Amino acid sequence: EPEVTQTPSHQVTQMGQEVILRCVPISNHLYFYWYRQILGQKVEFLVSFYNNEISEKSEIFDDQFSVERPDGSNFTLKIRSTKLEDSAMYFCASSIGRNQPQHFGDGTRLSIL
Amino acid sequence: TQLLEQSPQFLSIQEGENLTVYCNSSSVFSSLQWYRQEPGEGPVLLVTVVTGGEVKKLKRLTFQFGDARKDSSLHITAAQPGDTGLYLCAGLTGNQFYFGTGTSLTVIP
Numbered sequence: 086e087p088e089v090t091q092t093p094s095h096q097v098t099q100m101g102q103e104v105i106l107r108c109v110p111i112s113n114h115l116y117f118y119w120y121r122q123i124l125g126q127k128v129e130f131l132v133s134f135y136n137n138e139i140s141e142k143s144e145i146f147d148d149q150f151s152v153e154r155p156d157g158s159n160f161t162l163k164i165r166s167t168k169l170e171d172s173a174m175y176f177c178a179s180s181i182g183r184n185q186p187q188h189f190g191d192g193t194r195l196s197i198l
Numbered sequence: 199t200q201l202l203e204q205s206p207q208f209l210s211i212q213e214g215e216n217l218t219v220y221c222n223s224s225s226v227f228s229s230l231q232w233y234r235q236e237p238g239e240g241p242v243l244l245v246t247v248v249t250g251g252e253v254k255k256l257k258r259l260t261f262q263f264g265d266a267r268k269d270s271s272l273h274i275t276a277a278q279p280g281d282t283g284l285y286l287c288a289g290l291t292g293n294q295f296y297f298g299t300g301t302s303l304t305v306i307p
Contacts, residue, residue: 089240120297128241128286128297141293176240184290186231189240 087111089190091177097196098167106162106193108177117160118178118187119152121145128176134160135183164195172197201225202289202298210304211277219272219285219301227289230263230270235284235300277305 090109098104110117119131132142134152149165160179164171174194178187202223211217221230229248233241245254247263247270254261258281260273270287282305287298 091240118295127299128288130294130296133293143294178240183293184229186243186246187295188243189233191238191240 089177089179089188091175091190091193093193094191095194095196097198100169100197101166104164104167104195106164106175106177106195108160108162108190109158110160110177110179111181111188112158114179114181114188116140116180116183116185116187117152117154118180119162120176120178120189122174122176122192124173131162131175140183167195167197169197171195202287202296204285204287204298204301206301207299208302208304210306213278213305213307214276217274217277217303219274219303220269221271221287221289221298222269223289224268225289225291225296226267227291228267229290230267231288231290231295232261232270232272233286233288235286241286241288274303277303279305279307281305 092107117134120128121131122128130143132146132152133140151163153161174192176189176192178189180187205220231246232244235241245261250265250267252263258275262271285301288295
């Protein structure tokens with residue numbers, strides 16, 4: 086069964102550094118998402134992406150965040166200047182349609198030192 | 199911020215028992231999904247319910263969407279140790295999915 090893959094599984098970065106989290110969505114899916122889950126807290130929506138542009142973003146997704154689909158397969162989340170509070174699991178998801186079920190990757194654990 | 203409250207937050211039961219997990223909100227959702235999440239992994243979709251009052255069964259799991267589409271329940275019959283995990287509901291309103299607070303289930307052999 087096709088799946089969403091995320092790399093790396095764990096990223097350790099110094100505070101203030103830029104980090105790029107990578108995702109390969111399911112190949113025939115058109116909608117892509119990033120979520121964050123801080124340890125012990127619930128999954129929080131960050132951003133949705135369709136047709137090469139952001140379709141919706143939450144208040145968490147501020148100017149330090151950006152997303153990109155640089156080629157036909159990858160979907161990336163960039164955090165420009167990381168803060169300690171950015172430490173979390175970051176999940177990528179994709180769906181075939183706008184309100185269709187989302188399929189999640191296994192996440193990237195981001196640790197900011 | 200849409201708030202989806204799940205109850206109970208933690209549940210520990212013996213193998214073979216039945217249980218129900220609740221997902222409640224004051225908001226109306228166009229659809230609601232249930233996921234199960236294992237430690238270190240992403241949420242895995244179990245079911246999507248769309249119509250108020252809809253009931254879906256997945257083997258020993260029964261999902262119900264409230265008539266007003268504000269709440270949902272997950273009932274597990276004869277729980278097994280393999281059912282252990284974090285159960286999450288997620289409601290769709292507008293273009294966003296809002297996740298619930300989660301129910302951590304442990305089934306003791």
